[in-house]
Each structure stands twice: as C-alpha cells, then as structure tokens.
Amino acid sequence: MKVIEVRNLNVMRNGRLVIRNANFEINKGDYVGIIGPNGGGKTTLLLTILGQLPRLSGTIKLFEKDIEEFNEWEKIAFIPQDAINFDNNFPITVKEFVSLGRLGKNKIGRRLNKEDWEEVNKALEFMGISDIANKRIGEISIGQKQRMFLAMALVRNPELIILDEPISNVDPITQEKFYKKLSDLNYKEGKTILVVSHDLSAVFCRMNKVICVNVDVNIAEIKENTDIQGILRKAYGEHFYFVFHKHECKGEFEND
C-alpha cells in the first residue's frame, strides 16, 4: 500500500521555489530518512505533505487518497522540529501529555475512557518511561522528552510516524537509543516511519530508503551496493564526501 505518493510537487515560499518537481512514493512499512542541507526544504516538504503549507502545483496522496479528501489524521503522528524545546514551566505531567495523543477529529469533546488510559499506559511502558509518568514535563531529561513525544505519537496507534529532526543537540548515546526505539517501531510494530535526520550513519544503517532534499528531491533505496556517495552528492553538492560502508552496520543490528 502506498502511504505517501507525491507527483510533480512544486512549493514556493517567500517568492522562492523551495521544492522543485518532487516525485516519490513511500510504501507501508518503509523506514525513510530525509536528508539534505539546512534550508534545503526538508521541513517544507513534510509540512506540505501534511497539508500545512500550500502547493504551487502537483498532487499529494496520503493512504491513496488525495490530500484534499484525506481526513483520517489519526493514522498519522507528527513530531515537529525542536519539539523538545518547549516551555519547561508548562504545567502538565508526562502521563497527561501522552494522553493528548488520543485526541483527534473524530474524538472532539470526548472524555478519555478506560481503553484510552490503557493505551497511554502501554505506550509509556513501551517507551520505558512509566516511572516518570507523574513527573512534570519540564523536570525530565532530553532523552526522556524524546521518548515522551514518541509515546504520544504511539497512543494514536498511527500507521505513519513523521519526525522532523527529533534529536538535534543530543549526545550520541541518547541518539542511538532513540533510533533503536524507532527501529523497534518499524520492525516489530510495522509502522511506516519518515524521519528528517542529519545523522547519516543512522540513516544508512537503519533505514531502507533515503530522500535527499535540496530544492530537488531524490529518493533511493538503501541496499548493500547502494551508491551512497552519489546519493549524498545530490543532497549536499559535488564536493561532499562521507566515508561509509553498509556492512559496518551489521554488528550494530546484531546488538539490537
């Protein structure tokens, strides 16, 4: 099943063409990295796919429905850029925050029932943050905040999870734990995942597709013999060089 289908997409912002003639599709179960330089249009691409920015031309289909007709937003969970940089004084506990994930178009004005709270507890447990459920969100660590956002995404029981640079300014160990959780969601839970990332090793080790965005949008499958250098040059320019071999990831996966 095609979860996302983009055809001839052009997006203009502030009088500048930011996305030029994008064509790609994401299938159910894909784990996709979105890479590209800052200002290259990654966030614009995501927000346009989510219907939050207007298109100049082109079509977008979500779950095989034109975006204009699409209304099953509970199938999608989105974690925005710098999500964890919220106001630490916001008076809400981790459990209360995660429960907000149960909201949606078809659930407006509805009180959360027993089943909702069971889902919340399950998501907290899956993300390993049950012990901090009653802590305020301003009192937890960055790693815990990331897992809290993922738990909030999970309680929606979404088929597609989209993350926009979820782990910038985080130490490598926390990053690794975060990508491990995403891998679990993809492999064990069958979620389709799209993640904007500057961590090229994580993208090429863990994900099966990569989308390079630098006004032009190119998609490639990541396999043993993938021309990674060629992909990266499309995103970052001819002079970019990144030493990486897919077989280096094997040990990492075995440890998972």
Next chain:
Amino acid sequence: MIELLSYQFFQNAIIGGCLIGIICSWIGLFLVLRRQVMIVDGAAHTAFGGLALGLLLGIDPFITALIIVIISILIINKMKAFTDSAIALMLAIGFSIGLIIISITRGFSIDIFSYLFGSILTISREELLIISIVTIFIAIFLLLFHKELIAITFNERNARIMGIPVDLISNIFNLIIAITIILSIKIVGVILIVALITIPALTALQIKTSFNNTVIISVLIGVIGVILGIFISALYKLATSGVIVFILVSIYAIVYLYSKIEIIKRRTS
C-alpha cells in the same frame, strides 16, 4: 461579618463574584500559557469605548461593549505578527473614543466611573441570573474541550495536524474571552480585569503540579480572592475591585516566596 450575608445585595455580590472569579481564573490559565494576557487588557480598554458608545446611543452599553470587544479581539488576532502593537492600537482607539464621547456628553460620567472600577455591590438579581447562565455555558465548553485546549495551547500547528478543529475552538474561546471581559466589568471594572485573569493562573503555576491540579488551584485562588476582597472592602469601606486585586497579589507573593524557599531548601538538603 456574618450579618453582611443576610443582605440581598451582598449575597448577589458574593455569588456573582465567585462565578466571575471561576471563569476568569480558568480561561486565564490558558491565556497566561499562550502569552496572550495583554489581549484581554487591550480588549477590555476597547470595552470602555463600547460602553460610552452605548450610553450615548441609548442602547444597553454592555451590548455595544461586547460587539466592540469581539471586533477588537478579531483585529488583534488578524495582526498576529504585530500582536503587541495591535493591542496598543486597540487600547488607544477604545479609550480615546470613550474619552471623546464623555467630553461630548457630560451627563453619564458617574456610570462610566463604575465601569472603569467595577461596582460589584450593585449586582441585581437579573444580572446574577445572566452571569450564572453564561458561567454554566462557559464551564461546559471548558470541560468538554479541556484536552483540546491544552493541545492547542501547547502547540497549535501540531494540534491542527492531529485533526483538532483549531480555528473553531479558538474562535469560540475568543468569544468566551469577550463575554468574560464584559461580565467582569461589573466586578472589577475595565482597568483591573487583566489582574483577575492573570494573577490566579500565575499563582497556580508557582505550585508546579499537573495541568488539572493547576486549573483547580487557579480557580480556588480566584474565588478566595473575590470572596475575601468583597468581605474586607465591605468591612473597611474600601474600593472592592482594588481590595480583590490586592488580595490576589498578596496570595501570589506568599506562594512565590514559599516556592522559592522550597527550592532553596531542596538545594541545600
């Protein structure tokens, strides 16, 4: 002091004041977290122009004030990129229109004074009935859309992507702000409304607890401030609105100091 409760006007003041205290401190929490408190101040000052206009035209001044406040909130929200400037603009326009009308017709200056500083002890049975009905409707909305309002307050764009009808809920919320401002004019007056909206929420935020508890604490502080304010002002013959605000500020100061002492204690232990 108990004797005061036997007077009809005093009962009306206590009940009306408590109801306004509840909705002001409840919506105030969302406004404080959205950093939109000054919208209330700007809109409340435009209400002054609306009240004067109503008196001039011989229409119920609260109706003209409500219309003007709704228009001013719409304009402030439209000028999103320059919210602070929009608030200053609305405040200036509303107040200047009020002053011009007062200078043209000098006959209703006493009424205007009561609108500026409130006249809680003159709440009639009919006014109390209106306040009660409106409070019930507002409370039902706030209870029904409690989680949606939290999600919108936390991150509006994300709330949209979640499928929450952000525009619809925000428009109803703005209407509630306008109605609350108009109802509060009788209690604390145009100038001090912002205090009744802000201080209980700010105080509750010092406690650092869950969202639901913060709402309850904010509402309790609002109600306590209003009740104590009415009693103390009646006993010592002081301006009620001023005493209400002074008590709220005092509660804030005590809670703030207590929370700071607690932080120091935790650090040193």
